[in-house]
Amino acid sequence: MADEHRTSLAGPVVPAEDAGDEGAPDQLPERRPAELMRELLPAIEPERRLNDWGRSERVDGFMDRTLVEFFYRYWFRVEVEGIENVPSESGALLVSNHAGALPPDAPMIAKAIREEHPSPRPVYITVEHFFKGYPGFSMLIPKTGCVAAHPANVHRLLYDERELVLVFPEGRKGTEKLYRDRYRLRRFGRGGFVEAAMRAEAQIVPTCVVGAEESAPIFGQVDIMRRVTGLLYFPITPTFPWFGLFGMLGYLPAKFKIRFLEPIDTVELGGAEAADDKALVQTLAQEIRAQIQESLHDMLARRKSVWLG
Amino acid sequence: MAGLTEFTAPRDTATRRVLVTGLSTYWGGRLAQALESFEHVDAIIGVDSEDPTRELERTEYVKVTNQHSLLERIVRAAEIDTVIDTRLVVNSLMAAPRIAHENNVIGTMNILAACTGGDSPVRKFVFKSSAHYYGAEQDDPAFFTEEMARPHPPRTGLERDIVEAEQAVSEFAQRNPDVTVTVLRCANVLGPDVDTPFTRMLRLPAVPMVLGFDPRVQFIHEDDVVHALEHAAFHVCPGIYNVAADGVLAFSEIIDLVGRPPLPILPPWGTGAATGLLRRLGFRIPDEVVNQLRFGRGLDNRLFKATGFEYGYTTREAVIKLSEHMRLAPVMRGTDQEYKYEREVEEFLRWSPNVRREQPGERAGLSTESEPLGI
Numbered sequence: 001m002a003d004e005h006r007t008s009l010a011g012p013v014v015p016a017e018d019a020g021d022e023g024a025p026d027q028l029p030e031r032r033p034a035e036l037m038r039e040l041l042p043a044i045e046p047e048r049r050l051n052d053w054g055r056s057e058r059v060d061g062f063m064d065r066t067l068v069e070f071f072y073r074y075w076f077r078v079e080v081e082g083i084e085n086v087p088s089e090s091g092a093l094l095v096s097n098h099a100g101a102l103p104p105d106a107p108m109i110a111k112a113i114r115e116e117h118p119s120p121r122p123v124y125i126t127v128e129h130f131f132k133g134y135p136g137f138s139m140l141i142p143k144t145g146c147v148a149a150h151p152a153n154v155h156r157l158l159y160d161e162r163e164l165v166l167v168f169p170e171g172r173k174g175t176e177k178l179y180r181d182r183y184r185l186r187r188f189g190r191g192g193f194v195e196a197a198m199r200a201e202a203q204i205v206p207t208c209v210v211g212a213e214e215s216a217p218i219f220g221q222v223d224i225m226r227r228v229t230g231l232l233y234f235p236i237t238p239t240f241p242w243f244g245l246f247g248m249l250g251y252l253p254a255k256f257k258i259r260f261l262e263p264i265d266t267v268e269l270g271g272a273e274a275a276d277d278k279a280l281v282q283t284l285a286q287e288i289r290a291q292i293q294e295s296l297h298d299m300l301a302r303r304k305s306v307w308l309g
Numbered sequence: 310m311a312g313l314t315e316f317t318a319p320r321d322t323a324t325r326r327v328l329v330t331g332l333s334t335y336w337g338g339r340l341a342q343a344l345e346s347f348e349h350v351d352a353i354i355g356v357d358s359e360d361p362t363r364e365l366e367r368t369e370y371v372k373v374t375n376q377h378s379l380l381e382r383i384v385r386a387a388e389i390d391t392v393i394d395t396r397l398v399v400n401s402l403m404a405a406p407r408i409a410h411e412n413n414v415i416g417t418m419n420i421l422a423a424c425t426g427g428d429s430p431v432r433k434f435v436f437k438s439s440a441h442y443y444g445a446e447q448d449d450p451a452f453f454t455e456e457m458a459r460p461h462p463p464r465t466g467l468e469r470d471i472v473e474a475e476q477a478v479s480e481f482a483q484r485n486p487d488v489t490v491t492v493l494r495c496a497n498v499l500g501p502d503v504d505t506p507f508t509r510m511l512r513l514p515a516v517p518m519v520l521g522f523d524p525r526v527q528f529i530h531e532d533d534v535v536h537a538l539e540h541a542a543f544h545v546c547p548g549i550y551n552v553a554a555d556g557v558l559a560f561s562e563i564i565d566l567v568g569r570p571p572l573p574i575l576p577p578w579g580t581g582a583a584t585g586l587l588r589r590l591g592f593r594i595p596d597e598v599v600n601q602l603r604f605g606r607g608l609d610n611r612l613f614k615a616t617g618f619e620y621g622y623t624t625r626e627a628v629i630k631l632s633e634h635m636r637l638a639p640v641m642r643g644t645d646q647e648y649k650y651e652r653e654v655e656e657f658l659r660w661s662p663n664v665r666r667e668q669p670g671e672r673a674g675l676s677t678e679s680e681p682l683g684i
Binding site for chain 1: 447448449450451452454457519520521522523525555556557558559562603604607609610611614615623625
């Protein structure tokens with residue numbers, strides 16, 4: 001039985017030979033091939049209600065059938081184009097523009113894929129680390145598929161678990177946009193999302209969302225209140241004086257349009273080795289930003305009315 | 310699976326003479342018991358500054374303080390080829406900070422110093438470390454892989470000690486490239502016997518939680534830790550490995566499995582101050598666990614699985630086993646007797662030439678009911 005586990009070193013095992021190519025053991029052993037590591041992922045335990053990321057099918061499904069369904073179908077009346085660009089099987093990084101306040105674009109994108117796609121898949125939404133430290137929120141949002149936006153998390157989801165991951169490269173800057181800056185994409189940072197997708201050898205699907213900006217317009221930011229409460233932002237929204245911060249959930253019924261652009265194959269561009277090429281990563285990030293901006297302009301030009309489409 | 314066997318670490322048949330440190334600790338004692346059942350292990354020697362509390366058959370105990378010169382003499386005299394270091398204190402409630410520091414850092418440096426030298430017979434060093442090395446902060450990744458350096462500086466003294474101890478081990482590995490050094494970072498342990506902060510918390514009538522937080526926690530069953538140490542001893546797997554069970558559960562899930570009500574009494578801010586209050590009420594949560602109760606911690610355990618190790622329990626199963634034990638405990642109390650290790654008597658009966666033996670193979674005086682643990 002022991003022989004099955006032997007390598008070609010048939011004689012008494014000499015540790016030096018095996019440690020030779022790995023050098024001193026403080027250098028970690030090289031990563032084993034991806035297929036092996038994927039096989040070794042923990043198996044699904046059917047009795048569990050949550051998965052390892054904290055996602056609960058029950059809560060997710062409940063929210064999906066009630067609140068999200070209402071917003072998707074009746075309030076925002078979402079229209080989807082280009083759903084075929086979202087892959088059915090492997091991992092892919094959905095890159096989208098972000099609106100101000102606490103926008104509903106993320107749940108709408110996830111719902112769109114669940115409704116319109118021939119093989120519906122769950123989407124993991126990356127959120128700021130801030131939410132992990134906020135009581136209450138930190139308990140609820142993982143159940144609906146939100147994960148903290150750490151590159152290692154994105155990598156594991158894309159590469160090992162081969163899931164769809166939604167990122168908003170504008171990040172916090174996107175949510176701070178005032179109404180007059182709507183649909184003007186902020187800088188995409190250092191292109192970290194491109195690097196993550198390249199290392200994970202996953203496709204990038206640029207996504208454009210129209211309607212979120214008008215549904216939750218921010219007219220002003222109050223910096224002092226932001227610092228006092230320690231929140232990420234303290235926006236003035238239409239419902240501000242009456243409902244306070246919860247007014248952020250009072251959305252105006254703008255018509256939503258979601259368009260998925262053609263996927264970018266990172267393996268063709270060099271895959272994991274090219275991820276270290278900072279120039280390439282930056283260029284690609286700018287290109288994707290330009291693509292999304294152009295597509296937004298196109299969709300806005302065609303849009304006759306904010307509320308009716 | 311054909312693919313998997315190619316990547317199982319090669320067996321190490323040269324592990325025959327083992328030194329186990331910390332023999333009086335829970336892990337040292339259990340490991341020594343487990344090793345006794347492997348026939349190809351010729352000699353098992355355990356060292357500690359306190360007497361062991363477990364029943365041991367062929368493990369020889371040497372009482373020695375933490376001096377590397379003495380340890381070195383033992384190692385060379387017995388021609389030890391494998392040293393397994395299980396002494397690390399990972400619970401700040403178990404020992405005063407100064408003693409824990411001395412044990413963790415100075416003790417580790419001493420045992421490493423005892424193994425150095427070009428002519429040292431030691432060719433393998435297994436170090437039981439802890440996942441506390443990584444810490445648990447708000448912007449940590451959901452699953453720590455072994456490549457990741459610790460993202461934030463250590464908060465507590467214990468975590469600092471663990472980081473220092475691991476540094477000492479990695480320096481040792483660099484300076485002695487012909488020694489196979491394995492570091493096992495073990496997650497929080499659960500099990501019927503072991504005494505850890507989490508087992509204590511789960512045994513309380515209501516389990517304390519931080520208000521508004523439901524952290525992700527990952528455990529490992531105590532048996533799996535012992536098997537992991539054995540696996541590291543009998544296979545060639547140099548490097549650092551996370552040792553944690555499959556499955557990262559929400560704390561509420563775990564409390565539900567244990568069948569106790571949750572008690573969200575710790576405030577989300579100023580949790581440290583609240584634990585001080587709890588301490589006065591009689592229950593103490595160690596500082597390094599407080600952050601885990603807010604943010605949790607997950608470990609990526611696949612690298613060790615890739616060396617051929619198979620976990621016996623998932624996190625969920627470990628919790629279920631603990632809850633089963635807790636339910637049985639009132640019924641079983643008193644049925645297993647504590648072994649009173651009368652060391653001097655055992656030594657006399659084992660080694661003294663004045664003891665008459667009927668047959669050469671028979672070892673007089675040893676308890677015949679004892680069953681060796683292990684495979």
